Amino acid sequence: MQATSRDFTANARAGLADDNLQQALEIMTRRGFPARRREVVERLPEFEALREVGREIKEHTLAHLDFYLELYEENVVAAGGEVHWARTPAEACEAVLKICRAANATTVTKGKSMVAEEIGLNDFLEKNGITPVETDLGEYIIQLRHEPPSHLIAPAMHLVKEQVADTFRGAHRALDPDRPLVEPRELCDEARALLRPKFLAAEVGVTGANFLIAESGSSVIVTNEGNGDLTQTLPRVHIVVASLEKVVPTFEDAAALLRLLARSATGQEFSSYTTVSTGPRRPGDLDGPEACHVVLVDNGRSQMLGGEFHDMLRCIRCGACMNHCPVFAAVGGHAYGWVYPGPMGAVLTPSLIGIEEAAALPNASTLCGRCESVCPVKIPLPKMLRHWREREFAKRLTPARWRLGLAAWGWVARRPALYHALSGLASRALGWLGGRRGHFRSLPLAGGWTGVRDMPAPEGRTFHSLWADRAKTGGRS
């Protein structure tokens, strides 16, 4: 898909002005994922220890990624499956198309897959005469609306139910226009009834993978709806599209990460369906696909190994970072302008599409640190956002005014005596000017701040001078 990450500011403004989006975000942050996560995490005393275990499993695997990918491939082949390697989105799409053509497919059902969004699989298949049908309810809704997902695990979370009803009335013309279509129950039933024949008719089913297990050549998908299972059980051919870093050594390693995934994502103890599938159906099996292919996508991951953004490869795509992000909660996922929103997107997107395209994203953060504190595999997201900001500065991608301001501040800050003198002066002057009211409605050079909020007036001395006094009096202030 075409990235609009460059337009983050405009996208964010549009998001702030969208009442439906604001209502949807309010629902998520007030009574959705974060509260449910807190509840289940409190119920599992081992959760904190498991985060460290999860981090270690991913680090061990990444340090030996070539070995585990070879072992995975060996076992896929042993199970009767086939592995296709893709360096780029184009190679990945071509591989999928080739398999679909060989299967004489006209309809492909799809389980939710972020990497399929990343490689633009739907558009590519459609251009080549194959109809992709998204089967996850949220993905189905946004496919009808021709929108990208706005959240990792709840792709239609930017919508309220009235918008979904309008979308369904517009798309499902064959149904009675006067049917009741208000409650999520009715909307869900309508999608279920319409998608069931598609599941049964599709020649090929495409799923992603939450994990790939090297010891057995298995792929693991985690869903709540069961759509992924119908997608990979009913058609003759099953294609798994997954990125390289999904591999883990053993089932035991996958199990540890699974204990973190659902709790961090939806705040469930375990998702309804966790499915481990290995190769095609066995001789004598009464159902299941006759062929199974895995398309392994690199698309820049191998270049991230060992570098500043290496830690990002641990990500298990739970979405906890965006569920707890004050910026995401204010502007929604579409503001980020590409496939991956929120803090993980602000780190990953520049790695995948280039910092020139995505320069605004690392700045769309207050660096408050909530994302890192809830990350199930302890990814230091704020640190990596700062790394991107440094690179932008070095590459001269930051606006001239920011650069000038930062340069001036840097010059003063490197001269402590001057810095203390100026900050003391400014503090006293602002304190005196702010005087009785205690805040400023507007300030020269600070319109970006005072345009949307008041600036509190300093109440006296600077932190530095208070600290100096405290040191003199032996710690008592």
Add this chain to the structure above:
Amino acid sequence: MSAARDAVFANIRGALRRGALPDRAQAELRARVAAHRRNPIPARATALDDAARVDLFVQMAEEVQATVARLPSPTAVPDAVARYLASENLPAELVMAPDPSLDAIPWAVTPLLRIRRGRAQAADMVSLTPCVAAVAETGTLMLASGQDTPTTLNFLPDTHIVVVHADQVVAAYEDGWDRLRDASAAGEGAAGLPRTVNFITGPSRTGDIEQRIVLGAHGPRRLHILVVENREGGTDDRGGG
């Protein structure tokens, strides 16, 4: 093999600043894999005796909207199924996994219950399956595909009934996986694993519209679990699955 594959591996090794791992290092990693070393498992379920573990399984399954009936022996299964279907206003008709452990149940006592054996078809309303294990930790059923246990039974019908023997209730996912490893003759690698292993925790659901949970998104709307306390009374002692 393919140019893409070669390039990916060259990139990975370049980034890791080394060539392919030497044989000794590879042997060590293979040994790590073969050991199936367990990561820490929550004490919630591991610290319990048999009876308490079954209780925890039932409690956790009910928390996620599964319904559970506890039966003294396999002979009680046909009547429990018939009563459940009647209570849900469902026709006395089901498709059953052609599994020996289910065949051994004395179905003749409920002649009004029509049973077809095989995979699920689009029109089937109710299915009945065995399981490999039931995981107490989160109230999760573990089902495996095979000649006698088609996967479509777990997803196509609106109502899914699962027979669990009390001795199939294990503490953690790893315990269930070990049972699967033991059951598959070959053990290592992919050989011997079933095509599909389903961990099922409650009926199908979605929260995709306004984060409100709706049951029965694409899979079963109802998951009914029959926990059979004893093996005696009309069945052999196979684990099923």
